[in-house]
Amino acid sequence: MSELFYDAAPNATRVAPERPGPRQYPAKPREVVLFGTCVVDLFFPEAGLDAIRLLEREGIRVHFPEGQSCCGQPAWTSGYATEARVVARAQLAILDAGMPVVVPSGSCAGMFRQHYRELFAEEPDTLERVASLAERTFELTEFLLNVCQVEWHDLGEPTRIALHTSCSARREMNTHLHARELLGKLAKVERVDHHHESECCGFGGTFSVRMPEVSGAMVKDKTESLVTSGADEMVTADGGCLMNINGSLDKQQQAFRGRHLASFLWERVSGEGKA
Amino acid sequence: MSERIPVTELTDGFRDRAEVALADGQLRTNFRTAMDSLMKKRADAFPDEEEREGLRELGNRIKARALSRLPDLLEQLEAKLTDNGVKVHWAETTEQANEIVHGIIQARQGSQVVKGKSMVSEEMEMNDYLAERGVECLESDMGEYIVQLDGEKPSHIIMPAIHKNRSQVSKLFHDKLGVEETDDVNELIQIGRRTLRRKFMEADVGVSGVNFAIAETGTLLLVENEGNGRMSTTAPPVHIAVTGIEKVVENLRDVVPLLSLLTRSALGQPITTYVNMISGPRKADELDGPEEVHLVLLDNGRSGAFADAQMRQTLNCIRCGACMNHCPVYTRVGGHTYGEVYPGPIGKIITPHMVGLHQVPDHPSASSLCGACGDVCPVKIPIPELLQRLRQENVKSPAEGAKVKDGGAKYSRKERLVWRFWRTLNSSPVLYRLFLWGATRFRKLTPKNVGPWTENHTAPVPAKRSLHDLAREHLARNGGQ
Numbered sequence: 017m018s019e020l021f022y023d024a025a026p027n028a029t030r031v032a033p034e035r036p037g038p039r040q041y042p043a044k045p046r047e048v049v050l051f052g053t054c055v056v057d058l059f060f061p062e063a064g065l066d067a068i069r070l071l072e073r074e075g076i077r078v079h080f081p082e083g084q085s086c087c088g089q090p091a092w093t094s095g096y097a098t099e100a101r102v103v104a105r106a107q108l109a110i111l112d113a114g115m116p117v118v119v120p121s122g123s124c125a126g127m128f129r130q131h132y133r134e135l136f137a138e139e140p141d142t143l144e145r146v147a148s149l150a151e152r153t154f155e156l157t158e159f160l161l162n163v164c165q166v167e168w169h170d171l172g173e174p175t176r177i178a179l180h181t182s183c184s185a186r187r188e189m190n191t192h193l194h195a196r197e198l199l200g201k202l203a204k205v206e207r208v209d210h211h212h213e214s215e216c217c218g219f220g221g222t223f224s225v226r227m228p229e230v231s232g233a234m235v236k237d238k239t240e241s242l243v244t245s246g247a248d249e250m251v252t253a254d255g256g257c258l259m260n261i262n263g264s265l266d267k268q269q270q271a272f273r274g275r276h277l278a279s280f281l282w283e284r285v286s287g288e289g290k291a
Numbered sequence: 292m293s294e295r296i297p298v299t300e301l302t303d304g305f306r307d308r309a310e311v312a313l314a315d316g317q318l319r320t321n322f323r324t325a326m327d328s329l330m331k332k333r334a335d336a337f338p339d340e341e342e343r344e345g346l347r348e349l350g351n352r353i354k355a356r357a358l359s360r361l362p363d364l365l366e367q368l369e370a371k372l373t374d375n376g377v378k379v380h381w382a383e384t385t386e387q388a389n390e391i392v393h394g395i396i397q398a399r400q401g402s403q404v405v406k407g408k409s410m411v412s413e414e415m416e417m418n419d420y421l422a423e424r425g426v427e428c429l430e431s432d433m434g435e436y437i438v439q440l441d442g443e444k445p446s447h448i449i450m451p452a453i454h455k456n457r458s459q460v461s462k463l464f465h466d467k468l469g470v471e472e473t474d475d476v477n478e479l480i481q482i483g484r485r486t487l488r489r490k491f492m493e494a495d496v497g498v499s500g501v502n503f504a505i506a507e508t509g510t511l512l513l514v515e516n517e518g519n520g521r522m523s524t525t526a527p528p529v530h531i532a533v534t535g536i537e538k539v540v541e542n543l544r545d546v547v548p549l550l551s552l553l554t555r556s557a558l559g560q561p562i563t564t565y566v567n568m569i570s571g572p573r574k575a576d577e578l579d580g581p582e583e584v585h586l587v588l589l590d591n592g593r594s595g596a597f598a599d600a601q602m603r604q605t606l607n608c609i610r611c612g613a614c615m616n617h618c619p620v621y622t623r624v625g626g627h628t629y630g631e632v633y634p635g636p637i638g639k640i641i642t643p644h645m646v647g648l649h650q651v652p653d654h655p656s657a658s659s660l661c662g663a664c665g666d667v668c669p670v671k672i673p674i675p676e677l678l679q680r681l682r683q684e685n686v687k688s689p690a691e692g693a694k695v696k697d698g699g700a701k702y703s704r705k706e707r708l709v710w711r712f713w714r715t716l717n718s719s720p721v722l723y724r725l726f727l728w729g730a731t732r733f734r735k736l737t738p739k740n741v742g743p744w745t746e747n748h749t750a751p752v753p754a755k756r757s758l759h760d761l762a763r764e765h766l767a768r769n770g771g772q
Contacts, residue, residue, distance in 0.1 A: 052758040054717070058730060059751050061758035065765060072769065080762040083720040091710050093660055095682030095701075099714040106718040134676070187662035216619045220659025225743040227657055229310050232747035233319075233623045234659070263748025 039190075041162040047077045048116045048159075051107075053124045054086035055255035056276070063255070063276030067120040067156050070282055074164040083110045087127040092135065094222045101135050108132075108145055116163070117153045120278050121254050122185025122192075125155040130188045155185065156278060157194040157253050170202040171287035178210050178247035180238075180261065180274065182254035186214065195253050195277055202284050210245035212237070219260035235264040243272045250274035305653040308628040318454055322625050325453050329616040332559025333667065350552045351671035353545045354607040361597060364506040364539045365588065371509025375571035377584045385415040388589045392417060392498070392531055395585055396426055399529055401495030405487075407513070407520035408432035409500030410448050410610060411533045411589055413632045414645065417498070428498070431487050431519035433480060440467050446626030448633060449557050449612040454625050487519065497523035497581070501534035502609070503549060504586070507542040511586065513567040514554065521565055530581040532569070536588050537597075537606035549609055552669035556613040592644040595696055601680055602695065605640050607670040614664035614674060620657055629654070636664035640677045647697030648685055655681035656701075727757040 048071060052064040068078045087107060091100035104127075111117050119125040129150045136142040160166050179199060181192035192214075199207050218224060218234025225231075239261060242250050252258050252274055261274050282288070312318055337343035357364060369379045382388035392415075396404065404421060406412060406428055418428045418439070430439040434451035438444060441463055445451030452460070460479055461472045470482050491497075499520055503512040511532050513520050524530045540546060554560040573580035596602045615621045615635030626634035631642045631651060639654040648655075655678050664674040684698035686706070693699045716722050734753040741750045 050762070052762070057758040058727065058753050061754045061756060061761045064758035065761045068762060068765060078766065080759075080766055082724070082759065082763070085717040085720070085723040088717075091713060093679065093682070094710070095655075095679070095684075095686040096707070096710040096714075097683050099710045102714045103717040106720075134679075183659070183661035183663075187666060216659045216661035216663070218619070218659060220661065223656065223659045224747075227306065227309070227620075227653075228743035228746045229306060229313055230620055230623055230657065231659065233313050234619055235747060259751055260748070263744075263751060266749040267745075267747060 039158075039162075042116070044074065044164055045076065045116050047079060048118050049079045049081060049111060049113065051084055051087070051111065051117050051119045051124065051128075052080065053119065053121045053255055055259060056120055057085075059259055060255055060276050060279075063120060063278045066276070066282035067118070067278040069286070070156075070160060070278060071118065071164075073285065074160070074166065076164070079113075079115065081110045087124040088135070089123060089127045089131070090221050092127070092131060093220070097135060104132055104135055105142070108142070108149060111149055111152075112145060114148075115152070116159070117149065118156055118159045119153060120156040120276065121256070122155050122182045122189050123254055123256060125153050126184040126188030128153040155189050155194070155253065157198050158189065160281075161194045161198050166198070166201065168201050168285045170204045170284050172202070172204055172284040174204040174206070175249075176206045176208050176247045177280070178208055178242050178245045178250045179213075179277075180217065180242070180250055180252040180254075180257055181214070182252065182257045183216050185254060195251075198277075198281065199251075202281075205284065208245050208247045210247070211241035213241075217257045217260050219256045221256065224260060232264075235260055236268075239264050239268065239270065239272075242274070243270055249280075251277045251280045253277040304630050305628060305651075305657055308630060309624045309657075312624040312628045317456070317459075318625055319623065321454055321456050322622050325450070326616050326622045329558070333556055333613060333616065334559075336555035336559040336561065346548055346552055347669055347671050349548050350609075350669050351607065353540065353549060354609070354670050355604075357540045357545070358537070358597070358603055358606055360541070361536070361539065364541060365536060367506040368504055368509060368539050369588075371506065372511075372571075372586060373509075375509045377509065377511075377571055377586055380585060380587045381590075382587055383590045385589065385591050388415050388533060388587050388591075389417060389420040391585075391587050392533070393421060393424055393426070395529065395531055395583075396421070396496050399495055399583075401529070402426055403490070403494045404428040404496045404498055405431045405490050405494040405519075405523050405527065406435075407497070407499040407515065407523040408435055408451070409498065409533055410445075410632060411500055411535055412498060413445060414535075414591060415533065415589070417533075429487070429490050429494075431491070431523050432515070433483050433517055433519075436483050436487065437463065440464075444627065444632070446634065447612055447615060448610055448635075448637075454627070487522075491519075491522045491526045494523075494527040496529040496531060497525075497527040498531050498533065499524050501532050501538050501586070502553070503546050504534060504539045505541075505543055505546060506539055509570060510543070511569040512546060513569070514550065514563040514565065515567070516558075516560075516564045518565060521567055524567060524569060525580050528581055529583045529585070530569070530572075531585045531587065533587045533589060536590055536593055537608070549670075553609050553611050556667065556669040557611040592646075592696060596641070596644040599694060602640075602644070602677065604672050605637075605644070605677060607668075607672050608637055608641065609670055610637075611669055613667045613669065617663040617667045619659065619661060619663065629657075636674045636678075637672070640672075640674055640681065643681060643695055643697075647700075648681070648693070648695060649697040649700040652685065652700040655685050724759060727759055731755060731757050731760070 056064045071078050088100040088104040132146040186192040217238040218231040380391045421428045430436045437452040446454040464470050465472045501511045572584045596605050614637050618636050621635040642651050660675045662675050684693045684695040685701040687693040687699045688702050730753040737752045
């Protein structure tokens with residue numbers, strides 16, 4: 017391939033940051049910060065708590081700075097960059113301590129790692145702090161797999177699950193394979209494929225309320241493929257997708273449900289069955 | 292919390308058309324089937340990820356290099372083509388482009404035109420313009436022919452009639468051409484071809500698009516699968532090519548990787564059936580080919596995109612349609628929902644420069660930003676990032692001065708206030724925790740109906756206790772903080 021790069025000049029006009037390449041992982045730290053995300057905070061707090069438990073199980077001391085709120089993504093993806101920047105700056109101040117930041121959601125982690133650079137592109141001083149945060153940010157499954165290098169004994173009953181990977185995890189963090197690999201470490205968990213697995217569930221933050229017709233068609237297709245996959249339940253590492261998919265299943269009065277991967281993993285490795 | 296924010300109820304053409312398209316089961320099946328097949332074909336065409344990524348990077352650099360020298364290359368192209376005997380015309384608007392084309396036809400006293408596939412001619416609405424002036428313009432690409440016969444516009448830039456299945460085409464031919472209905476695709480193609488063959492010989496002028504215009508040699512390169520492009524550009528005595536100014540590349544060598552990217556991304560083909568390279572009219576000692584060749588170079592807002600370093604990346608596009616094929620929104624609603632010449636993700640970022648954001652105010656929002664389009668783009672246009680940028684331009688107040696044509700189309704004081712409130716809430720730890728406290732304590736009061744969200748979901752009910760509460764308690768017990 018290299019000879020094809022004959023005289024193609026370096027790309028002077030490219031503005032967008034490159035997608036992340038393979039990442040070098042540090043040794044397991046003694047302490048981390050958990051950034052809970054606003055959706056988990058309010059709607060799936062147990063998932064956040066289970067993430068803390070999973071980290072503590074690896075001998076890591078977890079900090080949860082009380083000042084944290086939202087990463088800023090809702091405003092950013094809605095076109096309100098100024099508003100997003102104010103909220104992002106508040107999170108930057110809270111997460112400045114130099115500790116690794118673990119996030120139980122691919123899209124919020126992607127916001128820290130990818131979009132803060134765009135958000136603060138015109139503030140060179142802030143960009144240094146942004147780069148530090150990006151370097152220290154890990155999506156939960158990525159952290160458990162590559163930094164903690166967990167080895168688990170599966171204490172749960174045999175089960176079949178469908179894994180839903182968020183678009184942000186897939187495209188901004190490259191972490192969709194991490195969740196898959198983590199599940200592979202559980203002896204009694206069988207992962208089943210579903211149709212159009214890599215396709216968006218239709219959430220997209222405010223997209224789901226700005227374009228309810230199209231978004232609704234997307235989540236309807238997604239839930240149908242999950243329900244017919246033969247899985248007992250769905251797991252995902254993203255709060256937004258979870259709220260979208262479960263909300264739609266509930267509206268359709270389906271019995272099938274999804275839950276956060278952190279809760280599923282904690283149940284399997286702790287043996288604490290939760291009905 | 293984004294989903295709890297009331298956004299301004301938006302109604303415009305896109306949403307209304309989307310609703311109609313979503314209710315059309317046949318249309319949805321046609322698109323889903325077609326897009327699934329196209330996605331598979333592209334995947335099969337790039338079995339080696341490393342090769343694919345290397346090629347995409349190369350494609351991006353070639354286009355970026357060409358765009359960085361765009362004015363120079365266009366001048367060089369004009370000089371070379373003129374040397375080769377091609378007449379070059381410049382058009383800033385589609386109206387000017389149409390006048391030029393009509394002028395050339397008039398000079399030959401022409402009344403019949405055959406056209407190979409060209410999205411720029413769609414942009415110009417050339418068929419209607421010429422028809423109003425007594426010139427018949429017949430589409431010779433089979434897909435274009437089908438949509439023209441049905442009085443429609445293309446719903447995809449590569450496969451204009453992809454929204455129809457074979458029985459719909461059969462019925463159309465039966466209704467319009469009076470032929471027997473048939474389910475045999477080959478027979479259907481033959482029916483179309485019989486009509487077109489005669490037209491190629493009778494036409495006064497042939498019109499085509501251009502895939503790549505090569506500055507160094509003054510060559511117009513066209514790819515196609517059916518042979519109609521070759522017929523349109525060689526059989527009639529006059530050939531008029533129309534193209535956007537962004538299609539110019541430096542040299543022939545640049546074309547090799549771009550062609551490979553184009554055909555593999557579009558239809559999963561290693562190469563097309565026909566690659567036409569036109570460098571001038573028929574020479575004195577040649578037996579065939581047109582007596583006159585013209586090139587119309589159209590701007591139509593492209594220089595506006597060019598002037599903005601970030602938006603310039605839009606002009607990398609080589610019109611393969613892969614972004615459409617992989618877009619979950621396009622797959623659901625089809626090309627006509629976009630209401631413009633260029634549908635799908637690329638349409639959403641290029642159309643505002645052509646017609647202004649006020650014409651397509653909902654285009655930037657009609658995406659979940661899933662990123663599939665950016666992932667498959669053969670020339671690495673960061674479509675999701677450009678959509679984000681357009682969203683920002685879209686909500687700018689008149690005082691903020693949007694940088695994209697007719698920006699500020701979606702500015703709403705009410706919506707801005709909602710986001711200001713969100714900002715205050717999320718940047719003040721005290722207020723945020725007060726909000727958590729209230730939302731969890733009064734969770735039973737959550738309304739059952741929360742606007743557009745509850746059209747497709749039940750309302751999300753806050754947990755009994757927030758993660759802030761649970762974590763504080765848990766970590767205090769475990770000696771954390």
